[in-house]
Amino acid sequence: MNDTQKVHIPPLKIQGIKSKLVPFIRQNLARENSVTITSTTTWIEPFMGSGVVGLNLAAENAIFADLNPHIVAFYNALKTGDVTAADVALYLREQGALLASHGEEYYYHVREKFNREHSPLDFLVLNRSCFNGMIRFNKNGDFNVPYGHKPERFSKAYVTKVTNQVRHFVDMIKNRNWIFICQSFEDTIKMADERAFIYCDPPYIGRHVDYFDSWNERQERALNQCLVKSRARFMLSTWDHNKYRQNPYIDALWGACEKTTASHFYFVGAKEANRNSVTEALLTNYLAG
Numbered sequence: 001m002n003d004t005q006k007v008h009i010p011p012l013k014i015q016g017i018k019s020k021l022v023p024f025i026r027q028n029l030a031r032e033n034s035v036t037i038t039s040t041t042t043w044i045e046p047f048m049g050s051g052v053v054g055l056n057l058a059a060e061n062a063i064f065a066d067l068n069p070h071i072v073a074f075y076n077a078l079k080t081g082d083v084t085a086a087d088v089a090l091y092l093r094e095q096g097a098l099l100a101s102h103g104e105e106y107y108y109h110v111r112e113k114f115n116r117e118h119s120p121l122d123f124l125v126l127n128r129s130c131f132n133g134m135i136r137f138n139k140n141g142d143f144n145v146p147y148g149h150k151p152e153r154f155s156k157a158y159v160t161k162v163t164n165q166v167r168h169f170v171d172m173i174k175n176r177n178w179i180f181i182c183q184s185f186e187d188t189i190k191m192a193d194e195r196a197f198i199y200c201d202p203p204y205i206g207r208h209v210d211y212f213d214s215w216n217e218r219q220e221r222a223l224n225q226c227l228v229k230s231r232a233r234f235m236l237s238t239w240d241h242n243k244y245r246q247n248p249y250i251d252a253l254w255g256a257c258e259k260t261t262a263s264h265f266y267f268v269g270a271k272e273a274n275r276n277s278v279t280e281a282l283l284t285n286y287l288a289g
């Protein structure tokens with residue numbers, strides 16, 4: 001596998017992360033008669049989450065946005081150099097030692113501190129030591145995911161892995177014109193002109209309960225209207241079907257789009273019974289192949 005086919009994993013974890021879908025999206029973009037992302041294209045990602053898709057596929061120019069201010073602040077801190085790979089290595093080593101000696105009690109101390117001060121480094125520590133690497137905020141905007149019960153989490157190898165993920169991201173950003181903004185998708189899609197390519201990965205309806213990350217039919221319809229009005233090419237990630245049902249919105253709202261599907265597993269829950277096999281769909285407003 002050469003470096004252009006490798007999937008680079010970003011430093012933040014998030015539920016619904018599309019790492020496994022990157023090769024499928026890459027393939028879809030590369031299909032004959034399909035889309036070329038050139039140096040004049042602006043990659044626009046209104047729901048960046050962990051950033052894994054854009055980090056692997058975006059061109060020189062990109063706008064990454066998300067409603068979650070902590071995700072955006074984290075990536076901006078890497079961009080400006082307020083947080084470096086060396087800072088991450090040092091902080092994770094130090095916090096890892098405290099977590100190993102004080103366990104749960106220390107985790108909740110960091111969580112309280114983060115909810116007061118909003119430090120990007122604490123956000124990373126929580127993201128990597130909380131239950132299942134989830135990102136969830138309550139209605140006051142406070143991070144409320146419980147402890148992951150892995151006091152030895154920040155082993156030397158693990159700290160090196162996360163530091164390398166940060167380093168790769170920082171290296172990418174240095175040579176590119178990438179901006180990170182905290183705003184809702186309507187404002188991000190408005191920024192697209194006809195040379196833009198919009199990749200949308202909204203939350204799935206009814207799937208999460210989170211202050212920054214909930215989704216309902218009204219929002220799905222609003223997204224549809226924004227994308228239909230836009231002059232840009234777009235690609236939307238959604239689910240096509242699972243064992244029990246078809247996604248009803250594909251026909252109801254996205255019927256005019258070209259659809260391609262792929263299967264993969266989501267590992268959201270720790271238990272086998274929670275692992276739902278979902279067939280993913282990519283919906284586009286241009287002809288793929």
Ligand SMILES: C[S@@+](CC[C@H](N)C(=O)[O-])C[C@H]1O[C@@H](n2cnc3c(N)ncnc32)[C@H](O)[C@@H]1O
Pocket residue numbers: 014015016017018019046047048049050051052053065066067068183184185186201202203204212213214
């Ligand atoms: C499914 S996740 C994106 C995952 C991402 N593609 C990845 O692979 O990591 C959806 C993201 O949309 C964000 N979000 C939810 N509602 C939003 C809105 N109205 N406008 C912008 N972002 C929103 C959430 O904070 C979350 O990060």
